Amino acid sequence: MPQGYFLAIAGNIGVGKTELTSRLSAELGWMAYYEPVIQNPYLDPFYADMPRWSFHLQIYFLSERFKAQVEIGRSSLAFIQDRTIYEDAEVFARTLYEQGSMTRVDYENYSALFQVMVSFLRKPDLIIYLKASPEVLMQRIARRGRESERAIGVDYIHRLGHAYDDWMRRARNEMEVLEIDTDAVALQGDAPAFNALLQDLRRRYPRQAELRLED
Numbered sequence: 001m002p003q004g005y006f007l008a009i010a011g012n013i014g015v016g017k018t019e020l021t022s023r024l025s026a027e028l029g030w031m032a033y034y035e036p037v038i039q040n041p042y043l044d045p046f047y048a049d050m051p052r053w054s055f056h057l058q059i060y061f062l063s064e065r066f067k068a069q070v071e072i073g074r075s076s077l078a079f080i081q082d083r084t085i086y087e088d089a090e091v092f093a094r095t096l097y098e099q100g101s102m103t104r105v106d107y108e109n110y111s112a113l114f115q116v117m118v119s120f121l122r123k124p125d126l127i128i129y130l131k132a133s134p135e136v137l138m139q140r141i142a143r144r145g146r147e148s149e150r151a152i153g154v155d156y157i158h159r160l161g162h163a164y165d166d167w168m169r170r171a172r173n174e175m176e177v178l179e180i181d182t183d184a185v186a187l188q189g190d191a192p193a194f195n196a197l198l199q200d201l202r203r204r205y206p207r208q209a210e211l212r213l214e215d
Helices: 016-028 043-048 050-074 083-100 104-118 134-144 156-173 190-206 207-214
Strands: 007-010 029-034 077-081 126-131 176-182
Touching: 007 016, 007 156, 016 029, 016 077, 016 126, 016 190, 029 050, 043 050, 050 077, 050 083, 050 176, 083 104, 083 156, 126 156, 134 156, 156 176
Parallel strands: 007 077, 007 126, 029 077, 126 176
Antiparallel strands: none
């Protein structure tokens, strides 16, 4: 069975991954996998006490994203994934360890498990890396008003941003990455950049249009 296109949307907290995933899914007719935030039982305790809950949170995300990516790898449909499994290890777990919110033992155990799990997974055909300045991200986080995110500080967002940039430099050796600075490039509404992105993705995976004609 031929595989469908696998698009991943990556980026810091509040950058607009879910909104872009939803709009692209609606326009292209591709299936969407969203980050398991609302139903995550560890998220509120984590932001209240990172050292206590960091390992539990990362294991939860790793498990949920692994299940999603296994399904994506088996499917002939085109998929969009809101945040990748790679960000869990390369950005969040690493940042938590480096800032002292995860012990060395937990980090090493988590990293070893991550390496085993991703060895069974198909890599994305394209990662869209959304960026924004920490100040803009903090404004967006405040605007969406999630209770669990009230404790997020700009220092944590800074750390995540540096980890993202470092990961993306290395990821480009293995995967195709399209970087979009959302401070400078608007993607909301009928923005030219959004329409150009749609056309680019349609060129990359014309088979989706063929499947729609067959239906």
